[in-house]
Amino acid sequence: MITILENVLSKEELAEINTTLNRGQFHAGAETAGWAAQSVKKNKQWYAEPELEAELSNMLTTKLVSHPQFATTTYAKKIAPFLFSESRDSGGYGDHIDDALMGADFIFRSDLSCSVFLSEPDQYCGGELVFSIGAEKFSYKLKAGQAIIYPSTTLHRVEPVTEGVRRVGVIWLESYVRSAEKREILNDLDLARRDIMSTQGKNTAFDQISKSHSNLLRLWAET
Incomplete structure (x- = not known):
């Protein structure tokens, strides 16, 4: 399931993040890629003190996890620090699968990947x-401040950026489910239960769906 989160960041927060990114430097992204992805990773990754x-990772993580859709989309158990990447001058990231196991201080299984867009779509071409x-292709070029969450098992790529600059923050998660x-x-x-609550109030249907939701989560969650 691919999920788009609206309004993760305000214009003011986007400006603050991009100002902070300008205080660091972007280096070749292939330096941090796994052996299979090094030949196709043509973007740049941000480094700073x-x-x-x-500070920047924690700020963006806080904004992301406080989004009303985040918890029930991810059931996040572990969250990696954000990485910030930039693509320009025909840079991008060819077809790849995110590593199954990630982490340095702690190892976690990557169930979900998330990209938070930091550049407006009219600021760059491509990307x-x-x-x-399967046999289908799905293409996304989101507004700045939106985020997209998708299974880490999905083959994906970032098309080359032929003009302008594309910036995103990327994070990986292990889910309880x-x-x-x-x-x-x-x-x-x-x-469904939120829709019932907003249109009908708390009733028998709400309670039954809430019961099924809770019991399935209890059955499926890995603690």
């Missing part, structure tokens, strides 16, 4: 995030 990197699912199909069922149930 460790305190500044941690679409493209997913290959490993199965993407089960997470989708839980998300559907949560959306």
